[in-house]
Amino acid sequence: MIAVMQPGATAEDIEHVVEVLRLHNLKAQISKGEQRTVIGVIGTGFPDDLLESLEVLPGVDRVTRITRPYKLASRDFRPLDTVVTAGGQRIGGPEFVVMAGPCSVESREQLVQTATGVAASGATLLRGGAFKPRTSPYAFQGLGTDGLDLLEEGRAQTGLPIITEVMEPGQVERVAQTADVLQIGARNMQNFPLLKEIGRSDKPCMLKRGLSATIEEWLMAAEYVMHAGNPNVILCERGIRTFETATRNTLDLSAIPLIKRLSHLPIIADPSHGTGHRYLVQPMALAAAAAGADGLIIEVHPQPETALSDGPQSLTLEGFAELMATLEQVLAAVGRPLARPRASATSERLAVAAV
Amino acid sequence: MIAVMQPGATAEDIEHVVEVLRLHNLKAQISKGEQRTVIGVIGTGFPDDLLESLEVLPGVDRVTRITRPYKLASRDFRPLDTVVTAGGQRIGGPEFVVMAGPCSVESREQLVQTATGVAASGATLLRGGAFKPRTSPYAFQGLGTDGLDLLEEGRAQTGLPIITEVMEPGQVERVAQTADVLQIGARNMQNFPLLKEIGRSDKPCMLKRGLSATIEEWLMAAEYVMHAGNPNVILCERGIRTFETATRNTLDLSAIPLIKRLSHLPIIADPSHGTGHRYLVQPMALAAAAAGADGLIIEVHPQPETALSDGPQSLTLEGFAELMATLEQVLAAVGRPLARPRASATSERLAVAAV
């Protein structure tokens, strides 16, 4: 951290800065220029607000941070890519994964039909919400634990590992019994008690980017989970809030190559929430693959017009099959194979299910 | 809700829309214009995603909602202002309230010094964080229940009711034992399990606007609390996230007169988080009062440069005293008195504290 003094700063002002640093057990390296004095801060364990604390001292013009605040999530800390394994499926390796399924689990018929449909088209994980965060208290809030049971049936029939959302710390244990990947929703990206609790779980998690989260805040949220003990974090870009209302969110695909540079964690894209319109899902899914994503999460529903949530952005089973066909060609162009469900995992699951 | 068909929509397309509405137990009112057909949706209990569901049907060009999605929070529903009573203090009535105190409770000395200082300058509630949401897992996370105990001491010595944050559903019961007002932080504005739990509490709450929440989403979050049974919701504008980085957030003061028009709930402003810089707090506090706010929440610290959090935006005790003096004059100009702590409440508390 570097504090730049104002042109007219006095020796007393400079001494004041040094004194404040001393209070925090930090040392000052003073460099006097022709016009201004610059004070470098030396030491470890900077307080969270040190920058702002210095900025308000008399004679200080501006303070700038010169290192990034995340450590465990940083590529400096771990140069090689993290590969997360969930239900026997590798995420973040060379193979590109596709998580697909309905927004909400609505019924056995709906879930099983979707699960077998997406599996047939080559999906590698099954998504589906049992606990649903909804803007309105009057909207369908999900089937809860019954939804978790139905997801288990879907897994038994298809062999696909499950990803499903967990909304509060008290739910983590129960959801982790069912889920292969715990999903942290965009609105919960900075729900710190939830992040800590998932950090204590042994299940991998997928951390969606918050609606207005910077890349740095997103990595700091991953740091919370990792710091609490869980290194298996998958990031998911799902669109940010901007002034543009023609799309539900603005899918920030540049986050993909940027995260690849800053962090070793896998990153996937969610073009369904990222756009909010079915006709935009395929183009943006292909774009995410071309930009270097490790995978996709896609909402699919057998009859989107009757869906209890997110129907307008859900692909039909036919639409999903069509997407997968083109996706494989785009992936080939950038040198990546599409992940295939592990046969052994499938048989194993089916065997278990048959018991 | 109104669905506008494309110029070339067929009779079949129109019938399809009618059919989907029927599935949701809704009726269609069809109005054929020269160029386009417009279908009005009639009935009650529209599904949350109805708009988007219709928008993707063949032949539909655009769907628009004509009523607002919140009910209990709406001024249509309750034309008169809601006045919340907390620890004997009225919020939302003619008197303007000022909640003041440190960002985090750090020690007995710090808390008591701040509490007596702000009380002496005319504050009407004492704020202070015991559980702290922090961007970094390495930052000070608050004193927890020890902090709550210190807040009670502050109340005992000053008679000021307490407002403090609650971060997760499992904490609500404990925090409500101490707090006169439960604070819901900006990052938790759409933490739906927390909103529901606070909705079941008998303590008033203050709901901060989310970093990227629209006015409508904010009122829908209030609706969650009210729908669960708690009508005593105070709204707090604390700045939204925009492209501008010169301030910590952009304090959207126009939200104050806008909320006054749309809702009956009290609304206060937080110029400390709204700006992030001490030298901006007083001008924006006065501006909020002039714009019609029902109160303020202000961070005050006896020695901001040593604060464990938010030092740069905290006023000193002297700065707070100065603000209060000018504030009273601005309030007089717009015809509002500054609230005064209820003598009886104070004596009563002091009597209890003296036991």
Next chain:
Amino acid sequence: MIAVMQPGATAEDIEHVVEVLRLHNLKAQISKGEQRTVIGVIGTGFPDDLLESLEVLPGVDRVTRITRPYKLASRDFRPLDTVVTAGGQRIGGPEFVVMAGPCSVESREQLVQTATGVAASGATLLRGGAFKPRTSPYAFQGLGTDGLDLLEEGRAQTGLPIITEVMEPGQVERVAQTADVLQIGARNMQNFPLLKEIGRSDKPCMLKRGLSATIEEWLMAAEYVMHAGNPNVILCERGIRTFETATRNTLDLSAIPLIKRLSHLPIIADPSHGTGHRYLVQPMALAAAAAGADGLIIEVHPQPETALSDGPQSLTLEGFAELMATLEQVLAAVGRPLARPRASATSERLAVAAV
């Protein structure tokens, strides 16, 4: 347009709305529901602010527009894709175009080296700025007409048509003598006198999206050019301003398939300005191609670290060659050929240049 009255609106309020419509030569279609009256507005040529004018009338709750404000730019108006021809090159047809070259024309050597380099790698147009809009008055402002002369040399040597920016109405005539495509910069997207003047030109133009322009405002800006007589408008997504500062802008690739649905105009992407970082250019260029763009505009500089502007986001000639190789494969995956410079055009130009 539809005006929804408040539940308590009186007959007088309704009559007032009808009266205001009459003042604008519009008719009202009144539809009384159980709770509310809805007034449809019938007629043509709605005033620009009609919506807002109605919204403030007594008893009116909300007004919504049901048609889009652009006509000539709309796909409803012209269902087939517009193909713009510039310097013998087709833009918006099946072939994917790549415009490449330096941010600023700096010298004969720099321009010619870049032009021949990008031509060798398969670029289809040559870009280069002679008049430069710069945030700082102290920054390099471009070579002006000398830069235009150098661009003509570049074209003579390579056969590539030229795209270059025009900044004010008085420059249009001169720039159009040199340019094959007139570029309208992001900061000038709503420079209406400039749009009108370019609308009177017979040269095609490329209209960059403004930093904070909605899709609708962007198409309205195109409408200005088309309405003044010039149908040859190419749109260019170059990133929007959001809260995220890790990238120079946020490249909104969803604008590509969205524009394809709303309009018949060609659309290309600018991953150089869209990201601001060289290492993000290739991934985002490939993503744009996968999302359905009609082309790209890319900054290339032989020695980016000495560039007088935009060095950090410029590809080297080697980096550009590498991008082109992968791009061709991604395009093949989505069924599009890369445009090839027309041999005849090239020879013709070279012949002219040789005279």
Next chain:
Amino acid sequence: MIAVMQPGATAEDIEHVVEVLRLHNLKAQISKGEQRTVIGVIGTGFPDDLLESLEVLPGVDRVTRITRPYKLASRDFRPLDTVVTAGGQRIGGPEFVVMAGPCSVESREQLVQTATGVAASGATLLRGGAFKPRTSPYAFQGLGTDGLDLLEEGRAQTGLPIITEVMEPGQVERVAQTADVLQIGARNMQNFPLLKEIGRSDKPCMLKRGLSATIEEWLMAAEYVMHAGNPNVILCERGIRTFETATRNTLDLSAIPLIKRLSHLPIIADPSHGTGHRYLVQPMALAAAAAGADGLIIEVHPQPETALSDGPQSLTLEGFAELMATLEQVLAAVGRPLARPRASATSERLAVAAV
């Protein structure tokens, strides 16, 4: 400027940075820490993109600027407040100015009625648009020079100086013949040819903040005008574009005290465009005054529902009178008098008008 090297940066990487600085005639001050080397850049006249140029060099982790890019507009450069005199009226001194009038000049009757009305209520300047930037080419584009003539009539009758917008460089000379203050609209804040031309004029100008302009970009735009020779720049906060659509823009009142700290230029607020709704104008006008603005610009129309532009945000003459009454009290609370039109100026003008 300071370049922070990566932990693993080599001696060669460091030498490369030094070499690039040398190319720009800048010196490097190298400071080796335990983990990282930091390179300070010494010299004057940094190239505009130096920061970004360094950031892409091998081994460089991050580059940060430590001084602000504007000079003439900075309070460091000129510690005392600039007071602009326009038509005999001082702007930026202790007196608070109010510019009022219609959005567009529509007719003699409308202009004269508004001018005499606002003058009677205490306005200090007359605003009115003759050349109008409109989002749609189909909307009313202003009366042009006829509008300027009508403004002169308004001035003759009331003695109020005139502020009116100029949209392109070629118009500056003509508009300056009429106007006392040249208005630069938000969409033209970075229309650099226009800024330069106004910089060569001897008339003061008012520079509106761009829809998505940072405080720094805004001051850089002022720098353009000042650098070209015109020191009489008034800034005008008129709302920025954010995700919130309930208001036309988000009026960023914190810009007022922030500009006062960073710059010596006067700053006023435009609550009409800042909110877009008549019922929000008075609260936000009072708030701007309380926040320390030097004045206001307000849209007033005798019959807003028939206005050709911006009717919904225009105050009636009665509404304006009411605002002025309360405004004076709020100003008194913060120790500022409301400016009064100079009697001599008025008589002089009236005398001229009577000839």
